[in-house]
Amino acid sequence: MNNILELNGVFKSYKTFALEDITFALPRGFVMGFIGPNGAGKTTTIKLILNMLQRNAGTIKVFGKDNIFYEQEIKEKIGVVMDNTFYVDEWSLKDIERTLKPFYKRWDSGKYNSFLSDFRLDVNKKVKEISRGMKMKLMIAIALSHEADLLILDEPTSGLDAVARNELMEILSEFIEDENKGVLFSTHVTPDLEKIADYITVINNGRILYSGIKDDLLEKYVIIRGGLDVLDDEFKTKIIGCREHNVGFDGLIDSSVLPLLPKNIITERSNLDEIIVRFNNWRENK
Amino acid sequence: MNIIISNTAGTPIYEQIKEQIKAAIFRGELKEGELLPSIRRLARDLRISVITTMRAYNDLEQEGFVVNMQGKGCYVQSQNADLLREHKLREVEKHLHASVVAARLCELSDDELLNMLKYFMNEEDEYE
Amino acid sequence: MKKTLLFVGMELRSLKPYRVSILILIVLATGLGFFFGSSHALSSYLMMVLILLMTYPFSISEKNRLDTLYSTLSINRKTVVRGHYSFALMAEAVFIVLAILFSWIMSLFIGAKFDIMETLFSISLLSGVFSLLVAIQFPIYFKYDYSKAKILAFIPLFIVFLGIIQFPLLTELLGIKFPWTDISFVTSDIPAYIFFAPFIFGLVLLWLSCVLSCRLYAKRDI
Missing domain, CATH: 1.10.287 (Helix Hairpins)
Known part of the structure; x- marks a missing residue:
């Protein structure tokens, strides 16, 4: 399989937190949503991919190549978007181009300017003068102007309104129309991803809970609701993140055990938010 | 041909796409030999996952409604x-x-x- | 090499917003030098300004998360370190040129004595101090964040500042007659090659410091 990004048994430990055995792969041509609650390890994982952090063990391959050994070559083709910009506040968007252009072999000034005008960004504006949504688009413009093959987005939509989020989704759907590209998109706001993500990797407390095709994940789990009378101990062990209240219960369940369940419970299609929340509750109660 | 997706409907999205393409074939709207929109283009237009679209097309191929020509796209097959x-x-x-x-x-x-x-x-x- | 130069260019551009304050500092140092009518004092003040300037890139980098920017570019950590050191070397070269130039101008306008050997010795000495300070400070900045490293890195700077400013005062208080404005008595006694020893020694220190910083920054979690 032609993977654009591949992590294998990656470990990174801190005093109070550790990433353990992070393993997942993103095939070329697809969008992967990297989801989990805040503090689950999404940013740490992304920083490991970008060699901003030193890993304790494991391998990370980008475009099939080790991310440290081939760092320079790889970074030529990666575009990074984070929740905040990492340019000098006082730089104008023109300054940014002048500064970054010589670092990239494939930088296309025409593209940069046309993206800026598409996004209604004024080249004479300074970084500190533009809004959050504009900053996100600026980072996208930079990523796309050097013809990145892999986009890595770390919480790009945090603090953005619905309009800006929608625009980002539009840009990404267009980007991935090219089957040689790939997108890793970390977020804790899942509805954005619910539609366009091909793959989903769920991380919780530094561990990967699921990594695979999104449709499979959504089919694997279903939401159930029912009355307390049917909820016995054995049944309860099968429910992920079971919530009991005065007039019933609800939770997530593996769809393979559905036929074994009592008839009088209600089932519903699950969604990514529900999966994150239930798995988090389930872990905390364990 | 129109494909209209409902995100709130109980049926999965790939199923919706499949059924609507099939319906278009039955109605005669899509004729034999006609080229379907490319998988990636359709995914972009509907703002849905590429894999979901692939799955719909694969199912259609398996059921004999379309034929996938490597590198060229999906064509509607003749229907008995x-x-x-x-x-x-x-x-x-x-x-x-x-x-x-x-x-x-x-x-x-x-x-x-x-x-x-x-x-x-x-x-x-x-x-x- | 090419990437290191590009990096220096980027660093210079990151200083762009501060160019007015940098210029004011240089003018101030020069003015003060003229005021004392001593080319040696002028060079000392210029050196102090430059050493202050050396912390700018680190403070700007922290404020604007430039370490993250560096990690997204197709450069490795060594280039970042070498770029910073190249920037320091460049500043040192500018310092040498400016110091010689101003000393000469001073001799033209206020009739101060301009002895090229004496000036060179003074500059070589100050370059040595500059290199020493940079060699101590930079590894600290590469090991820790700017805000954490700041206090630690400012200690040697503070000591040297105090020394330079207070030295004439101190010698006066103690009643020692140190010819602050005329260091010809030193230069007349020593062979010429010793003149450049502080400068050369400084460069060696910088190189050692750069090797150390490369190791420290390679392990740094950004």
Whole structure:
């Protein structure tokens, strides 16, 4: 399989937190949503991919190549978007181009300017003068102007309104129309991803809970609701993140055990938010 | 051809795409040899996952509605007239069966159900 | 090499917003030098300004998360370190040129004595101090964040500042007659090659410091 990004048994430990055995792969041509609650390890994982952090063990391959050994070559083709910009506040968007252009072999000034005008960004504006949504688009413009093959987005939509989020989704759907590209998109706001993500990797407390095709994940789990009378101990062990209240219960369940369940419970299609929340509750109660 | 996706419907999105393309073939809107929109283009237009679209196209290919030419795209395959009729019959059977199940649930008598069916048949005739 | 130069260019551009304050500092140092009518004092003040300037890139980098920017570019950590050191070397070269130039101008306008050997010795000495300070400070900045490293890195700077400013005062208080404005008595006694020893020694220190910083920054979690 032609993977654009591949992590294998990656470990990174801190005093109070550790990433353990992070393993997942993103095939070329697809969008992967990297989801989990805040503090689950999404940013740490992304920083490991970008060699901003030193890993304790494991391998990370980008475009099939080790991310440290081939760092320079790889970074030529990666575009990074984070929740905040990492340019000098006082730089104008023109300054940014002048500064970054010589670092990239494939930088296309025409593209940069046309993206800026598409996004209604004024080249004479300074970084500190533009809004959050504009900053996100600026980072996208930079990523796309050097013809990145892999986009890595770390919480790009945090603090953005619905309009800006929608625009980002539009840009990404267009980007991935090219089957040689790939997108890793970390977020804790899942509805954005619910539609366009091909793959989903769920991380919780530094561990990967699921990594695979999104449709499979959504089919694997279903939401159930029912009355307390049917909820016995054995049944309860099968429910992920079971919530009991005065007039019933609800939770997530593996769809393979559905036929074994009592008839009088209600089932519903699950969604990514529900999966994150239930798995988090389930872990905390364990 | 239009493909209209509902994100809130109970049926999965790939199923919706598949059914709508099939319907277009049955209606004759998509003719034999016609090229379907490319998987990635359709995914972009509908703002859905590429894999979901692939799955719909794969299913269509397996069921013999389209043929995938490597690197060229998906073409509508010739449909056997008997097969088309067969398919439509199955569709009717499926819905009738669902109606009977629903009727049994609310303890509708057989006569009542038949009357209802007749009523709909009349209405449809008038409409046409 | 090419990437290191590009990096220096980027660093210069990151200083762009501060160019007015940098210029004011240089003018101030020069003015003060003229005021004392001593080319040696002028060079000392210029050196102090430059050493202050050396912390700018680190403070700007922290404020604007430039370490993250560096990690997204197709450069490795060594280039970042070498770029910072190249920037320091460049500043040192500018310092040498400016110091010689101003000393000469001073001799033209206020009739101060301009002895090229003496000036060179003074500059070589100050370059040595500059290199020493940079060699101590930079590894600290590469090991820790700017805000954490700041206090630690400012200690040697503070000591040297205090020394330079207070030295004439101190010698006066103690009653020692140190010819602050005329260091010809030193230069007349020593062979010429010793003149450049502080400068050369400084460069060696910088190189050692750069090797150390490369190791420290390679392990740093950004």
